[in-house]
Amino acid sequence: MVLRDKNHPSVIAWSLGNESGYGANHDAAAGWVRRTDPTRPLHYEGAIARDWQGGHHATDIVCPMYPTPESLRLYANNPHTRRPLIMCEYQHAMGNSTGSLDEYWRVIRSEPYLQGGFIWELHDHGLDPDGDGHYRYGGDFGETIHDGEFCIDGLLFPDGTAHPAMLEVRHIFGPLTLTNGVEDALDGRVTLRNERVFADLDDLRITVAVSTEAGIGVARPIALPTLTPGETATVTLPSETRAELAGTGPAALHLHVRTGTATPWARPGTELDVRQLVIRERRATRPAPPTTPVRLDLDEDGLLRHPLLAAPPRLCLWRALTDNDLSRFVRGRLRRTGLENLTRSCEKLETTATSADITALYRTPHGDGIGHTQRITLLDNGILRFEEHVTVPDRITELPRVGIELRLTPGFEHVSWFGDGPHENYPDRRAAALLGRWDAAIDEMSVPYLRPQDSGGRGGVTELRLRGIDSVGMGFDRPMHISVSRNTIADLSSHAHEWELPRRTETVVHCDVAHRGLGTASVGPDVLPEFRIGPGTFTWTWYLSLG
Numbered sequence: 001m002v003l004r005d006k007n008h009p010s011v012i013a014w015s016l017g018n019e020s021g022y023g024a025n026h027d028a029a030a031g032w033v034r035r036t037d038p039t040r041p042l043h044y045e046g047a048i049a050r051d052w053q054g055g056h057h058a059t060d061i062v063c064p065m066y067p068t069p070e071s072l073r074l075y076a077n078n079p080h081t082r083r084p085l086i087m088c089e090y091q092h093a094m095g096n097s098t099g100s101l102d103e104y105w106r107v108i109r110s111e112p113y114l115q116g117g118f119i120w121e122l123h124d125h126g127l128d129p130d131g132d133g134h135y136r137y138g139g140d141f142g143e144t145i146h147d148g149e150f151c152i153d154g155l156l157f158p159d160g161t162a163h164p165a166m167l168e169v170r171h172i173f174g175p176l177t178l179t180n181g182v183e184d185a186l187d188g189r190v191t192l193r194n195e196r197v198f199a200d201l202d203d204l205r206i207t208v209a210v211s212t213e214a215g216i217g218v219a220r221p222i223a224l225p226t227l228t229p230g231e232t233a234t235v236t237l238p239s240e241t242r243a244e245l246a247g248t249g250p251a252a253l254h255l256h257v258r259t260g261t262a263t264p265w266a267r268p269g270t271e272l273d274v275r276q277l278v279i280r281e282r283r284a285t286r287p288a289p290p291t292t293p294v295r296l297d298l299d300e301d302g303l304l305r306h307p308l309l310a311a312p313p314r315l316c317l318w319r320a321l322t323d324n325d326l327s328r329f330v331r332g333r334l335r336r337t338g339l340e341n342l343t344r345s346c347e348k349l350e351t352t353a354t355s356a357d358i359t360a361l362y363r364t365p366h367g368d369g370i371g372h373t374q375r376i377t378l379l380d381n382g383i384l385r386f387e388e389h390v391t392v393p394d395r396i397t398e399l400p401r402v403g404i405e406l407r408l409t410p411g412f413e414h415v416s417w418f419g420d421g422p423h424e425n426y427p428d429r430r431a432a433a434l435l436g437r438w439d440a441a442i443d444e445m446s447v448p449y450l451r452p453q454d455s456g457g458r459g460g461v462t463e464l465r466l467r468g469i470d471s472v473g474m475g476f477d478r479p480m481h482i483s484v485s486r487n488t489i490a491d492l493s494s495h496a497h498e499w500e501l502p503r504r505t506e507t508v509v510h511c512d513v514a515h516r517g518l519g520t521a522s523v524g525p526d527v528l529p530e531f532r533i534g535p536g537t538f539t540w541t542w543y544l545s546l547g
Contacts, residue, residue, distance in 0.1 A: 001014075002014060002033055002036055002037055003036075006036075006037055011040065012040065012041075013040055013041045013042065013043050013060075013061065014033050014037070014040055014041075014042050014043065015042075015043045015044065016029055016030060016033075016042065016043070016044040016046075016047075016058060016059075017044065017046070018045070018088075019045070019046070020046055021046055022044075022046040022047050022049065022055070022058065026044060026046065026047065026057075026058045027057040027058055029058075030042055030044070030057055030058045030059075031057075041060035041061055042058065042059050042060045042061070043059055043060070043061045043063050043086075043088065044058045044059040044063070045059075045063045045064065045065055045088050046058075047059045048062050048063065048064065049064070049065075052064065052075055052085075053078070053080050053081070060083060061083060061084055061085070061086050062075065062083050062084065062085040062086075063085070063086055063087065063088040064085070064087055064088070065087070065088060065089045065090070066087075066089060066090055066092065066520070066523055066524035066525060067087060067090065067525075068525045068528075069100065069103045069104050069106075069107045069528075072085065072087075072104070072107050072108070072111070072114055073107050073111060075113065075114075076107075076111035076112055076113050076114050077111070081113055083113070084113055084114075084115050085113055085114050085115065086115045086116055086117055086118075087116070087117025087118065088117070088118060089117070089118060089119075089120040089523075090104065090117045090118070090119065090120070090520075090524060091104070091117075091119045091120070091520050091524065092120050092153060092324075092520045092522050092523035092524045093119055093120065093121065093153055093154055093155050093163070093165055093520075094149070094150070094152065094153035094323040094324070094522040094523070095149075095152065095153075095322055095323030095324070095449045095450075095451060095453050095522070096322045096323070096324075096424075096426075096447065096449055096453055096454060096455050096518055097165065097322070097323065097324055097518055097519075097520055097522065098119070098155075098163075098165035098168060098169070098429055098518065098520065099324075099426065099428035099429050099517045099518035099519040099520055099527060099528075099531065100428045100429075100517070100519065100520075100527075100528050100531070101165075101168055101169065101172055101429065101431070102168070102172055102431040103428075103528065104117070105172050119155065119169065120153065120523070121153055121154050121155075122154050122155055122156060123154040123155075123156045123158070123160075124151070124152045124153065124154040124156060124157050124158045124450065125137075125151040125152065125154070125158065126151070126152055126157075126158040126450055127158075128158065133499070134497065134499045135157075135158050135450050135497075135499075136497070137149045137151055137152050137450065137451075138150065138151060149323065149450065149451045150522075152449075152450045152451065153323075153522070155169060157448075157450075158450075163447070163449075164423045164424040164425070164447060165429065167423055167432045168429050168431055168432045170272065170273060170432065171273055171274070171431055171432035172431060172432075174195065174257060174272060174273035174275070175194070175195055175196050175201060175204060175257060175272060175273070176192050176193060176194055176195055176201060176204075176227075176257060176273075176275070177192070177193045177195055177275065178190060178191070178192060178255060178275045178276075178277055179191045179192070179193050179232060180234075180277075182277065182278075182279055184234075185237070185245060185253055185277055185279060186242075186245055186246065186279065187242075188236055188237045188239070188242040189234050189235070189236060189237065190208075190222075190234070190235055190237060190253070190255070190277070191232055191233070191234045191235075192206075192224070192227070192232065192233055192234075192235060193227075193230070193231070193232045194227040194228065194229055194230060194231050194232075195230075196229050197229050197230075198229060199229065200226050200227055200228055200229070201224055201226075201227050202224075202226055202260075203259065203260050203261050203263075204224070204257055204258065204259065204260055204272070205221065205257075205258050205259070205260040205269075206221065206222050206224055206255060206256065206257060206258075207219040207220060207221050207222070207255075207256045207258075208220055208222055208237060208238070208241050208253060208254065208255050208256070209241075209253075209254045209256070210241060210244040210245055210251055210252070210253060210254070211251065211252045211253075211254055211434065211435060211436035211437075212244070212247075212249055212250065212251050212437075213249055213250060213282070213418060213437060214437070215436070215437050216254065216436060217241075217244050218240070219256065220238045220240065220241055222235050222236075222237065222238065223235070237253075241253075245279055247280075248280070249280065249282075250280050250281055250282035250418070250435070251278075251279040251280050252276050252277065252278045252279055252434065252435040252436065253276065253277045253279060254274055254275070254276055254434060254436075255274065255275040255276070255277075256271060256273075256274050257271070257272045257273040257274070257275065258270060258271050258272060259272065274432070274434060276434050276435065278435055281435070281479075282418060282462045282463075283462065283477075283478065283479075284462065284475070284476070284477045284478070285418070285462045285463045285475040285476070286383060286475040286543045287383065287463065287465065287473025287474055287475045287543055287544070287545040288473055288545060289381035289382050289383055289545060290382045290383070290545045290546055290547040291471075291547060292547040293382065294306070294378065294382045294384070294546055294547065295353075295378070296351070296353065296354060296355070296356060296376065296378040296384070298349070298351060298356055298358075298376075299312075300346075300349075301344070301346040301349075301360075302346045302349045302356065302358035302360065302374075304376065304384075306546050307409070308408055308409055308470055308472060308546050308547060309406060309407065309408065309409070309546070310407040310408060310409045310410075310506045311405075311406060311407035312406060313386065313404045313405070313406040313544070314344070314404065314405060314406070315344075315360070315362060315370070315372045315390060315403075315404065315405075316401065316403055316404060316405035316489075316510060316512075317339045317342065317362075317370065317392075317399050317400065317401060317402060318339045318340050318342075318400055318401070318489060319400040319401050319454040319489065319515075319516070320452065320453050320454045320489045320492030320493045321334065321400075321453060321454070321493065322453045322454055322518060323451065323453060323522045324518060324519050324520060324521040324522045324526075324527075325400070325453075325516075325521075326522070327521040327522045327523070329521045329526055330519075330521045330526055330527075333397070333398050334398060334400060337364065337368075337396050337397075337398060337399070338364030338365045338366050338368065339364060339396070339399060339400070340493075341364070341365055342362045342363065342364060342370070343362070343363050344360055344361070344362050345360065345361050345363070346358065346359070346360050347359040347360060347361050353378075354377065354378040355375065355376065355377045355378070356374075356375070356376045357373070357374075357375050358373070358374045358375075358376070359371075359372075359373050359374075360372045360373075360374070364396070366395075368393055368395050368396055369393065370390065370391065370392055370393070370396070371389075371390070371391040372388070372389070372390050372391075373388075373389045374386060374387065374388055374389070375387040382545070383543050383544065383545050384543065384544040384545075384546070385541065385542075385543050386404075386541065386542050386543070386544065387539075387541050388404070388513075388538070388539060388540050388541070388542070389537070389538075389539050390402060390537070390538040390539075391536075391537050391538075392534075392535040392536060392537075392538070393535055394535045395535075396535055397534060397535065398516075398532060398533065398534065399514070399516065399533040399534070399535075400454075400515075400516045400533070401481075401510070401512045401514065401515045401516060401533070402512060402513055402514040402515075402533060402538045403480070403481070403510055403511050403512030403513055403514070403515070404510070404511050404512075404542070405489075405508065405509070405510050406509050407488075407506050407507065407508050407509070408466060408472060408506060408507040408509065409506065410505035410506055411468040411469040411470060411505075412442060412466045412467065412468035412469075412470070412472070412507045413441060413442055413443075413467070413468045414439065414440070414441055414442065414466070414467045414468065415439070415440055415441075415442050415445060415464070415465070415466050415467075415484045416437065416438065416439045416440075416464075416465045416467070417437070417438055417458060417461050417463060417464045417465070417482065418436070418437050418438075418461065418462055418463040419435065419438075419458055419459065419460040419461030419462060419463075419479060419480075419482075420433035420434065420435060420458055420459045420460040420461070421433060421434060421436060421438035421458055422434070422436075422438040422440065424447050424455060424456050424457060424458070425457065425458060425459055426457050426459065426481075426515065426517055426518050427459060427481065427515055427516075427517045427531045428517030428518055428519065428527060428528060428531040429517070429518055430459055430460075433458075433459065433460070435460065438458075442466070442484055442485070442486065442507055443486060445483070445484045445485055446483075446485040446486070446487070448498045449498060450497060450498055451496060451497070451498070452487070452491070452492040452493075452495050452496075452497070452498055452500075452501055453492060454483070454489075454492065455483075455485075456483045456484070456485055457481055457482070457483045457515065458481070458482055458483070459479065459480075459481045459515075460479040460480075461476065461479060461480050461481070461482045461511075462475065462476050462478075462479055462480070463475050463476070464476075464482055464484075464509075464511070466484065466507060466509070470547055471545075471547065472544070472545065472546055472547075473543075473544075473545035474509075474511065474542060474543065474544055474545070475542065475543040476511065476540070476541075476542045476543075477540060477541040477542065478513070478540060480511050480512060480513060480540075480542075481510075481511075481512040481513075481514075481515040482509070482510060482511050482512070483508075483509075483510045484507060484508070484509050484510075485507075485508050486503065486504045486505070486506070486507065486508065487501055487502070487504060487508065488504075488508055491504075511542065513538055513540040514533045514538060515533070516531065516532060516533050517531030517532070519531070
């Protein structure tokens with residue numbers, strides 16, 4: 001290999017192999033390579049797998065697989081550290097994945113010796129032998145020995161279109177960053193840093209726009225001075241943009257970064273990143289009142305009835321497990337909770353014409369009880385207010401979500417929301433998400449991961465509206481994690497391929513006060529602790545406008 005490729009300038013290091021143990025043969029091979037080509041460093045993960053400070057004979061680079069951000073920080077601050085660290089694999093991008101990539105890069109950019117890593121991997125390797133768009137993976141061809149969907153682990157679908165996680169990667173690897181605070185922006189200034197290592201930013205074009213409750217405003221160009229690698233500069237915002245930032249409502253400054261010239265890989269005007277500075281957040285909101293009279297109608301179990309509801313609002317603590325949730329490291333913990341198979345009993349129901357107090361108990365197959373008390377109030381304008389109180393016992397140590405699920409009757413086609421968007425985002429994968437008002441077709445909200453799993457989440461949502469023949473609005477007293485789709489959790493959990501899912505006409509809505517992150521545990525670390533959900537008490541208030 002060395003003799004064949006030694007004259008290729010794109011080769012920057014030699015590797016002794018991959019996942020091949022470590023022995024004297026590796027040291028001998030390393031010695032031969034160093035004698036034959038002393039100009040390039042050596043890489044071999046096996047030499048440092050058990051000791052990042054060891055393996056000097058076989059590797060010049062500390063190149064671990066799937067470390068945690070904290071382990072990177074510890075290595076960088078070890079007084080014995082002398083070699084650069086480049087993760088030879090990290091962020092296993094299987095299905096709905098790539099959680100906490102931003103945390104990895106906060107550590108990498110803030111500590112010495114850390115130089116980055118290689119995401120596994122670029123491309124899903126599904127096959128479409130019939131040309132019908134129905135991609136298949138291990139086990140679909142009659143073979144008895146296979147790795148199932150483990151070849152479906154890339155940032156791109158098999159046809160080359162991008163997973164939403166690619167937008168997170170694009171953002172974190174973007175060519176510039178905003179480094180100033182809100183007060184500077186309100187004064188009409190933004191400070192930009194060139195994140196490139198070898199080039200200035202003269203080939204880029206920058207525009208700014210203001211996102212408010214009304215939508216995205218006019219995009220206006222700003223001029224950049226020549227910034228050498230790592231240099232910062234303060235730029236003045238257009239006066240019109242500064243005026244739009246002033247006020248009392250929610251607002252965010254969006255800075256769009258595009259190519260200014262043609263390149264071998266992109267046309268002029270290709271968007272490379274969008275940077276955001278949130279000026280004012282939105283906290284609580286109520287939907288518009290219904291246009292038709294509403295009455296408070298509950299069944300004998302204390303569940304709401306209405307002609308637009310195919311299934312009433314009820315507590316939901318489970319999600320269709322992601323590929324990372326199904327890893328051997330996580331699956332046991334989640335499945336052992338029994339939250340997938342809850343039974344509900346109404347313990348108390350007290351009603352008047354305009355209010356209801358419901359106490360329900362949800363039990364797992366193991367007998368653990370989750371308490372749910374709910375007060376529903378019919379306000380004078382016809383909006384229903386729900387005050388939720390959920391108590392999860394200590395025996396249930398891990399939850400996928402805490403929230404409400406409801407289903408709407410057929411006829412709803414569009415959704416709009418105020419919160420993070422426009423693309424799918426999750427609590428530990430939202431660095432690239434933008435605060436604003438977004439619209440989409442309901443059929444476009446879910447992401448067609450080849451193996452069905454939870455998808456299409458949007459965080460930071462304070463207002464949600466679904467439209468069709470009728471209209472349903474929802475408002476929340478705090479930012480929520482929502483998803484809107486045509487499939488139930490049971491649909492997603494019981495089918496092996498996206499193209500096998502039933503195409504329902506009902507709309508399934510989830511609104512979560514807490515939602516578990518994604519992590520990368522199909523091979524790498526589990527969800528970081530701050531993005532997991534444990535036992536305790538959860539309270540929130542939301543509003544529902546039907547019709």
